[in-house]
Amino acid sequence: MLCQNCGKKEATVHLTQVVNDEKVELHLCRECAEKKRFHTPFEGVPFPLAEFLASMLDQSLIEKPSKVSDKKCSTCGMRFSDFSKIGRLGCGNCYVTFRSQLNDLLRKIHGSSQHRGGVPFTPGDVMKPLREERKLQEELKKAIQEENFEKAAQLRDQIKALSNKK
Amino acid sequence: MFEDMAKRPAIWLSGEDSTSQIVLSSRIRLARNISNCPFPSEADTDSREKVLSFIKSAIDKSPTLSQGRFVKCTQLDDLDRSFLLERHLISLEFRQCRDSSALFIGEGEQVSIMINEEDHLRIQSLQSGLNIRAAYQIAAKIDEELAKSLEFAFDSNFGYLTSCPTNVGTGMRASVLIHLPGLALTKEIENVISQISKLGLAVRGFYGEGSDVLGALFQVSNQTTLGRSEEDITESLERVTQQIIEYEENARNRLFKDAKDQIEDKIFRAYGILKFARTLTSEEVLNLLSAIRLGIGEGIVKMVTLSQINEILAFSQPSHLQKYFNKRMEPGERDRIRAKLIRSKLAEGK
Numbered sequence: 001m002l003c004q005n006c007g008k009k010e011a012t013v014h015l016t017q018v019v020n021d022e023k024v025e026l027h028l029c030r031e032c033a034e035k036k037r038f039h040t041p042f043e044g045v046p047f048p049l050a051e052f053l054a055s056m057l058d059q060s061l062i063e064k065p066s067k068v069s070d071k072k073c074s075t076c077g078m079r080f081s082d083f084s085k086i087g088r089l090g091c092g093n094c095y096v097t098f099r100s101q102l103n104d105l106l107r108k109i110h111g112s113s114q115h116r117g118g119v120p121f122t123p124g125d126v127m128k129p130l131r132e133e134r135k136l137q138e139e140l141k142k143a144i145q146e147e148n149f150e151k152a153a154q155l156r157d158q159i160k161a162l163s164n165k166k
Numbered sequence: 167m168f169e170d171m172a173k174r175p176a177i178w179l180s181g182e183d184s185t186s187q188i189v190l191s192s193r194i195r196l197a198r199n200i201s202n203c204p205f206p207s208e209a210d211t212d213s214r215e216k217v218l219s220f221i222k223s224a225i226d227k228s229p230t231l232s233q234g235r236f237v238k239c240t241q242l243d244d245l246d247r248s249f250l251l252e253r254h255l256i257s258l259e260f261r262q263c264r265d266s267s268a269l270f271i272g273e274g275e276q277v278s279i280m281i282n283e284e285d286h287l288r289i290q291s292l293q294s295g296l297n298i299r300a301a302y303q304i305a306a307k308i309d310e311e312l313a314k315s316l317e318f319a320f321d322s323n324f325g326y327l328t329s330c331p332t333n334v335g336t337g338m339r340a341s342v343l344i345h346l347p348g349l350a351l352t353k354e355i356e357n358v359i360s361q362i363s364k365l366g367l368a369v370r371g372f373y374g375e376g377s378d379v380l381g382a383l384f385q386v387s388n389q390t391t392l393g394r395s396e397e398d399i400t401e402s403l404e405r406v407t408q409q410i411i412e413y414e415e416n417a418r419n420r421l422f423k424d425a426k427d428q429i430e431d432k433i434f435r436a437y438g439i440l441k442f443a444r445t446l447t448s449e450e451v452l453n454l455l456s457a458i459r460l461g462i463g464e465g466i467v468k469m470v471t472l473s474q475i476n477e478i479l480a481f482s483q484p485s486h487l488q489k490y491f492n493k494r495m496e497p498g499e500r501d502r503i504r505a506k507l508i509r510s511k512l513a514e515g516k
């Protein structure tokens with residue numbers, strides 16, 4: 001099999017990835033795999049997603065440039081069209097600026113666009129309600145696993161009260 | 167630099183318990199960025215320097231990071247960088263880093279922090295064997311300590327914000343480095359890989375010349391970072407890894423039942439080559455050691471120990487070899503010196 005990237009050399013690095021039931025295969029020669037930071041099992045990048053990303057973006061967003069007014073991040077100056085070329089965002093505010101486009105994209109990549117993990121402890125502690133809610137969610141999960149339904153009901157009420165406050 | 171470190175194998179090669187025969191190491195990497203500062207790729211030197219000094223002072227305040235060594239990228243030459251990469255302390259991306267990037271290496275090398283890599287911060291925690299939870303706990307503790315003096319870029323919908331959207335959310339990549347010669351030899355590995363891929367995990371192997379997986383080493387890691395909690399991710403990786411170990415053990419049992427003579431021959435030939443060869447490339451060593459590691463795991467090889475094997479694996483890497491002898495060498499010379507070092511390591515006996 002020939003390398004998918006250069007089409008010249010024999011592919012010796014083979015990768016299979018399933019993202020949301022969609023199978024993506026990649027067959028690269030050694031040189032191309034190295035160029036894509038992909039030549040050793042010791043490295044942490046699970047898939048050369050810049051390429052993968054670009055191909056997904058091409059289909060879903062770039063095809064309708066007329067609808068997507070090419071917004072520009074006010075903090076770092078990046079445009080969405082820049083992002084779709086390089087696959088990297090410029091700053092945290094880019095996520096706010098391009099929220100709706102990223103929502104779609106993140107669902108494609110991760111199968112979700114809602115964070116369910118840890119919340120930082122920040123100096124001003126504006127994150128406190130979020131952290132509390134997450135802690136209760138974890139406890140709720142445990143209570144359900146332990147079939148402690150009385151406790152689970154209590155926790156569910158607490159979570160409800162907390163989210164009403166927001 | 168680092169000649170002292172090069173005298174002993176890295177932490178990911180120091181495991182001697184039974185789980186370390188199949189799973190070499192467990193690793194957690196957390197990506198974090200400082201709020202209101204452009205990500206490193208878009209930042210100018212001033213901004214990168216500012217971020218670096220913020221992070222440096224946060225590290226100074228962290229009790230978990232009180233012991234260690236802080237090096238700026240400008241202090242590192244090519245050989246230093248390749249050495250750190252072989253030691254799993256930096257990423258390939260970091261190897262290219264310019265000014266205003268830096269690295270913190272915690273005592274015992276179980277922790278490293280890359281500053282101004284693709285993200286402002288990459289916190290890495292490394293453990294030998296199958297120890298994902300322990301690795302996660304250390305990374306989480308450092309994350310918490312640093313967050314006391316740094317405000318991380320965070321969004322209540324998207325979680326921790328990262329330069330590449332594939333890391334957003336938890337910002338966490340959990341991985342294990344796993345040795346699967348049984349599955350590779352029985353050709354069942356393709357099947358296992360495609361099964362694992364369906365579970366939101368990614369598997370990568372390194373194929374050298376020909377179709378053999380180099381060293382039969384694979385890395386399994388979580389593919390997605392958004393929409394699942396850190397606990398979910400680490401638990402599922404651990405569960406799946408245990409499953410893979412079971413598949414591997416079954417494959418080995420079948421191999422030794424159906425093709426005992428061939429497998430034993432392969433293992434002892436590998437030992438013979440290592441013991442007597444006059445030139446050895448690092449890739450060849452990786453494959454030979456894989457066979458011997460299998461032999462040790464199955465109780466066939468008794469004249470060499472797992473820690474000897476790990477030592478040889480560590481020191482035969484190109485940059486380790488050069489650091490070990492504190493001398494720059496061309497590939498041809500390296501192959502000779504490598505063979506000589508291995509002969510002497512094997513002559514030391516157990």
Ligand SMILES: [Zn+2]
Binds near residue numbers: 008
């Ligand atoms: Zn190629």
Ligand SMILES: [Zn+2]
Binds near residue numbers: 073075
């Ligand atoms: Zn921006």
